[in-house]
Amino acid sequence: MRQIALPLSSGTGPAAPTRIIVGAGNAEAVESLREPERWPFRTAVLSGPPRSGKSLLARWFAESGLGTAIDDADTMDEAALFHRWNRAQEDREPLLMVSNAGEQGWKIALPDLASRMGAAMQLEIGSLDDAMLADLIMLHAEMRGLALDDSATAYLVGRCVRSHLGAEHLVATIDRISLERKQPATLAVWREALEEIAGPDQPRLL
Numbered sequence: 001m002r003q004i005a006l007p008l009s010s011g012t013g014p015a016a017p018t019r020i021i022v023g024a025g026n027a028e029a030v031e032s033l034r035e036p037e038r039w040p041f042r043t044a045v046l047s048g049p050p051r052s053g054k055s056l057l058a059r060w061f062a063e064s065g066l067g068t069a070i071d072d073a074d075t076m077d078e079a080a081l082f083h084r085w086n087r088a089q090e091d092r093e094p095l096l097m098v099s100n101a102g103e104q105g106w107k108i109a110l111p112d113l114a115s116r117m118g119a120a121m122q123l124e125i126g127s128l129d130d131a132m133l134a135d136l137i138m139l140h141a142e143m144r145g146l147a148l149d150d151s152a153t154a155y156l157v158g159r160c161v162r163s164h165l166g167a168e169h170l171v172a173t174i175d176r177i178s179l180e181r182k183q184p185a186t187l188a189v190w191r192e193a194l195e196e197i198a199g200p201d202q203p204r205l206l
Contacts, residue, residue, distance in 0.1 A: 023132030036094030048125025067094030140171035
């Protein structure tokens with residue numbers, strides 16, 4: 001499994017990872033981000049599930065000098081966004097737009113902008129495989145100073161919600177329970193965290 005170190009000067013913590021895990025779910029998008037000269041009109045739209053690293057990849061793209069990135073592009077004024085696209089074309093600068101519109105997709109009302117975004121390279125962060133999920137769990141644990149070993153990830157991967165947000169939520173819950181109990185994050189804590197997240201109406205996978 002590969003990782004990208006973020007060339008950022010901002011602080012780190014649970015909400016600001018210093019590395020990006022590269023695996024089956026995002027490897028294709030990452031490789032395309034490295035070669036923006038191949039994008040149609042040097043423009044790409046990056047989408048994916050919540051907390052899947054879209055904003056981090058955009059920051060890495062911009063800080064690495066590969067081009068300009070606009071996060072939450074789907075929430076911007078469309079006329080202003082179209083102006084940004086025109087300016088990037090004039091400057092011959094690659095432009096990455098990040099969409100957080102989710103499963104419903106980015107609905108663009110301005111026809112000129114819609115046609116440009118429709119012609120752009122479409123990059124999407126997909127689902128996690130076991131290896132990437134395990135690495136995400138370990139990364140979130142490391143960021144919190146939480147001691148989890150390979151036996152922990154082997155146990156948790158097959159039982160937690162298979163999403164970026166699910167991995168983050170699980171580790172946060174394990175960390176909280178461990179601190180509340182004033183004990184290391186052992187099997188009993190993992191189980192309690194899984195049970196809490198699943199809720200009383202869900203089958204137990206403990």
